[in-house]
Amino acid sequence: MANKKKNASPAAEEPEQEKEKAAGTAAEPETPAENAAAEEPAEPERDEKAEWEARLKEEQDKYLRLAAEYDNYRKRSIKERDALRDDIRSAAIADLLPVYDNLERALSAECSDEAFYKGIEMTMTQLKAIFESMGVSEIPAVGETFDPAMHNAVMHIEDEKYGPGEIVQEFQKGFRLGEKVIRFSMVQVAN
Numbered sequence: 001m002a003n004k005k006k007n008a009s010p011a012a013e014e015p016e017q018e019k020e021k022a023a024g025t026a027a028e029p030e031t032p033a034e035n036a037a038a039e040e041p042a043e044p045e046r047d048e049k050a051e052w053e054a055r056l057k058e059e060q061d062k063y064l065r066l067a068a069e070y071d072n073y074r075k076r077s078i079k080e081r082d083a084l085r086d087d088i089r090s091a092a093i094a095d096l097l098p099v100y101d102n103l104e105r106a107l108s109a110e111c112s113d114e115a116f117y118k119g120i121e122m123t124m125t126q127l128k129a130i131f132e133s134m135g136v137s138e139i140p141a142v143g144e145t146f147d148p149a150m151h152n153a154v155m156h157i158e159d160e161k162y163g164p165g166e167i168v169q170e171f172q173k174g175f176r177l178g179e180k181v182i183r184f185s186m187v188q189v190a191n
Helices: 002-027 032-039 042-108 114-133
Strands: 136-139 151-157 167-172 174-177 180-183 185-190
Touching: 042 114, 042 174, 042 180, 114 136, 151 167
Parallel strands: 151 185
Antiparallel strands: 136 174, 167 185, 174 180
């Protein structure tokens, strides 16, 4: 009989052990450490997602800054190009002003040859048309009030028949390109 108990006992113990294991694992409460261990794979995923979002935000910020920098560069280049073009036009016109002055002197001088005088007059008319097409205009002087931004006073007279700061005489014509003065008018101012 003892043999029967020995033979029956290991076989009987196996289902009991399986039952205990099943009951033990199901009945045992999970500890906080086990909970943390179970959640560990999800936490690195969250960290990785946050890291990628931070990288994306950083790259977007870099992109926006680069786009703004390029836009500023483009605007600055256009402004510099326009300023350079105006400076070159002003310099070219300033080089032509002595020709204008000489033609003006020739027209004011006495001339016995009518054809010669007519030729100078036509040349002057053509030069004025070119200036006008380029946006160059004469600065008004005689009868105007003195403006230091456009006139250069080289003489001063006291005369009651003129108002204070009135330009009485112009010695050399002044010119401007748009609002930029190319050459100041050389004038005589009263009072």
